[in-house]
Amino acid sequence: MFRPVRGMKDLYGVSVNKYNFIIEQAKHVGAKYGYNIISTPLVEYTEVFQRSIGDETDVVSKEMYTFSDKGDESITLRPEGTAGIMRAIVSEGMTQSLPLKFMYYGEMFRYDRPQKGRYRQFHQLGFEHVGDKSPYTDALLIAMASEILGAIGVFDFKVLVNTLGDEETRKDYTKGLVKYLSRQEANLSDDSRRRLEKNPLRVLDSKDERDREICAMAPLISDYLSKESGQYFESVCELLAKCGVNYEIDNFLVRGLDYYSETAFEFKPTDFGVKDSFGGGGRYDHLLSVFGGPDVSGIGFAFGIERLMIMLDNSKFTSTPAKIAVIPVSEGETEAAFELVQLLYNCDIPAEFLHLGNVSKKMKVANRLECSIALILGEEELKNGTVTVKFMNAESGALKEKVVNRNGIINFLRHNI
Ligand code: AMP
Numbered sequence: 001m002f003r004p005v006r007g008m009k010d011l012y013g014v015s016v017n018k019y020n021f022i023i024e025q026a027k028h029v030g031a032k033y034g035y036n037i038i039s040t041p042l043v044e045y046t047e048v049f050q051r052s053i054g055d056e057t058d059v060v061s062k063e064m065y066t067f068s069d070k071g072d073e074s075i076t077l078r079p080e081g082t083a084g085i086m087r088a089i090v091s092e093g094m095t096q097s098l099p100l101k102f103m104y105y106g107e108m109f110r111y112d113r114p115q116k117g118r119y120r121q122f123h124q125l126g127f128e129h130v131g132d133k134s135p136y137t138d139a140l141l142i143a144m145a146s147e148i149l150g151a152i153g154v155f156d157f158k159v160l161v162n163t164l165g166d167e168e169t170r171k172d173y174t175k176g177l178v179k180y181l182s183r184q185e186a187n188l189s190d191d192s193r194r195r196l197e198k199n200p201l202r203v204l205d206s207k208d209e210r211d212r213e214i215c216a217m218a219p220l221i222s223d224y225l226s227k228e229s230g231q232y233f234e235s236v237c238e239l240l241a242k243c244g245v246n247y248e249i250d251n252f253l254v255r256g257l258d259y260y261s262e263t264a265f266e267f268k269p270t271d272f273g274v275k276d277s278f279g280g281g282g283r284y285d286h287l288l289s290v291f292g293g294p295d296v297s298g299i300g301f302a303f304g305i306e307r308l309m310i311m312l313d314n315s316k317f318t319s320t321p322a323k324i325a326v327i328p329v330s331e332g333e334t335e336a337a338f339e340l341v342q343l344l345y346n347c348d349i350p351a352e353f354l355h356l357g358n359v360s361k362k363m364k365v366a367n368r369l370e371c372s373i374a375l376i377l378g379e380e381e382l383k384n385g386t387v388t389v390k391f392m393n394a395e396s397g398a399l400k401e402k403v404v405n406r407n408g409i410i411n412f413l414r415h416n417i
Contacts, residue, residue, distance in 0.1 A: 007112070007120025017317040018309045019123070023105055025151040026125050033144045035103040035127055040084035042107060046074040052083040052290050054258025056199035058207075063110040077109035080257070081126045082287070082300055089130060090293040098296060099131030105305070117276055117307050126281075126302030130288060133297035135232055138263045138283065139239030141299055145267065145279065146245050148303075154311050157278075158246050161265045162253035163233035165225050166285070170261070173224040174200050184214045204254045220251045229262060236263050261285040263299065269311065278307035322373075322417050324351040325366035325392075329359055329378035337377045340387070340409070347410050349417070366392065373417065375409070389416075 004010055011019060027037070046066050053060050065077040078084055081104045089095060105125040112118055129141055142159060149157060164170065178200050185193060189208040196203055204215050225233070240247045247265075255264045264282035281301025289295040324344060328337035334355050341353040352369055354362040359376075366374050376388040385406045394400045404412045 005120070007114035009119060009121070014314050014317045015309060017319075018312050019305060021312075021317065022125065022152050022305055022308055026103065026105070026148050029144060029148045029151055030103040030127060033101070033140070035101040035129075038085060038088065038102040038104050039106065040078075040081070040088050040104070042109075043075045043077055044084050044087060046076040048083050048087050048291075049076055049079060052086065052259055052287055053080070054199065054202070056195050056202045057257055058205060059110065059256060063112050065109045065111060079108055079110045081106075081108070081124055081302060082128060082259075082284070085128050086130070086287050086291050086293070086298075089288065090291040095288075095293045098294070099129065102128045102130075104128075117304075117310060119306060123305035124302040125305055125308075126300060128298055128300035130298035130300075131296045133262075133283070133285070135235035135239055138236045138299055139243055139245075141281075141301065142240060142247075142265060143243035143245055145281075145301055145303070146243075149267070149308075152308065152312065154308065156270045157267055158248050158270055159240070159265055159267055160250040160253050160277075161237065161240070161247050161263065162250050163221065163225065163229055163236075164254065164261050164264050164282070165221055165229040166261060169221065169224055169226045169229050170201070173219070173221050176219045176224060177201070177203075180218050181214070187214060199258070201254065202256075202258075204252075205256045216252075221254075222251050232262060255280060255282055259284040259287045259290075261297075265301070267303070276307065278311070279303035320370055321350045323369060323371045324349060324413065324417070325354050325362070325369065325371040325374040326351055327354050327359065327362045327366065327374050327376050329376065332379060333377040333382055336382055337375075340375065340377065340406075343410065344413075349410070349413060373413070381406075389413075 049064060050060055055061065059079050064079055067075055069075050085102055085104065089100060094100060106123060107121055108124050109121050111120055114120060127141065129137055146159065165173065178196065181188065181196050181200060181203055185196065187210060188196065189206065189211050192203045192206050192208065192211045203211065206212060206215065237247070253264055253266060260282040262283040262285065266277040266280035268277045279301060283297060283299040285297045286295055287298060326337050326341040328334045337355065338353065341351050344351040352371060354365050363374065372392055374390040374392060376390055381387055386403050387406055387409050389402045389404050389412065391398065391400055
């Protein structure tokens with residue numbers, strides 16, 4: 001028996017209904033805020049991710065699906081959506097049209113340790129607003145994200161926000177952090193010791209218990225903020241309050257990718273004990289220029305769709321559209337039933353053509369498919385130009401069966417489904 005590759009899942013039934021619902025709601029809200037859909041390839045040249053996300057991040061150093069293709073090019077299955085979109089803005093010549101607003105959704109790949117809510121192939125839904133920098137933009141983007149959550153019925157969440165400051169802030173902070181971490185070097189994990197040398201900020205993302213204890217006492221970015229970054233963050237927080245966003249400042253929030261600067265945020269369930277976020281994002285000041293575009297700022301976020309799906313109630317996503325089974329009693333009526341099902345499709349009525357087996361088998365299939373009505377065509381019906389309409393699962397006392405004129409069947413169904 002073949003199974004899906006470890007950490008990868010088949011989506012069907014309730015999960016697909018949930019997935020489609022989330023995307024539909026996000027498209028609706030996103031369109032209102034002026035976002036256009038973009039779909040970039042699932043694979044990019046490896047450098048696209050290496051250069052933007054950063055060599056020392058967990059995503060690049062441990063989690064990427066990187067292969068040599070048959071032409072010996074190093075390509076990578078995308079671990080996130082932002083880098084590919086920046087690449088596309090430049091390579092498709094869209095930089096003349098900045099600012100740009102894009103929504104995207106689809107598969108992402110990270111070679112992570114699979115567990116509940118953490119997969120190797122998962123789906124993200126994300127937004128990028130590229131080409132301007134203002135606290136209004138940040139607040140509106142986070143407000144839109146909160147509105148999307150409301151639209152899909154997720155209300156018990158909070159938005160954790162922090163600022164990573166501008167370049168000047170991060171330079172000063174990095175110095176302070178290195179000074180502190182160097183004193184603790186002997187107690188750090190091997191990974192963190194390497195990072196201390198190459199990219200000290202990434203030590204703060206470490207999942208190692210001892211590293212985390214050390215980082216809990218480390219100096220905070222907020223103590224090093226430049227005046228401009230401090231004011232910027234204050235404005236963002238004020239505007240978030242004006243938008244009615246339920247936010248909380250978290251000075252330890254650093255996000256796991258190198259390209260973030262200034263505003264950073266994550267979405268978490270308010271449910272105590274759930275520590276994993278279901279979405280996050282932030283501002284990136286120089287990302288577009290990494291790909292040869294102009295040095296303009298952008299901001300974006302992504303929700304993990306699987307994590308959103310966990311928060312939706314299964315029972316609301318089981319229903320299939322009210323379906324009609326078209327059932328010929330025997331061979332002699334199959335052709336007439338075939339014509340009838342075509343008529344239903346032409347009139348946009350969802351239907352199933354059940355022509356295999358005897359009548360009782362066909363009725364069983366209709367039940368399994370949760371059809372609400374069966375249209376039965378037997379010898380008698382054919383002779384009289386009628387159809388027998390059988391209401392499946394009709395409660396006692398309700399109309400269970402009715403013979404309807406074939407000419408009037410569409411009208412009848414329109415009034416009864
Ligand atoms: P990130 O790009 O790491 O900020 O991730 C954004 C969101 O994607 C997270 O909050 C998760 O909801 C989701 N996510 C990230 N990695 C995984 C994974 N391996 N499996 C499922 N969801 C993930």
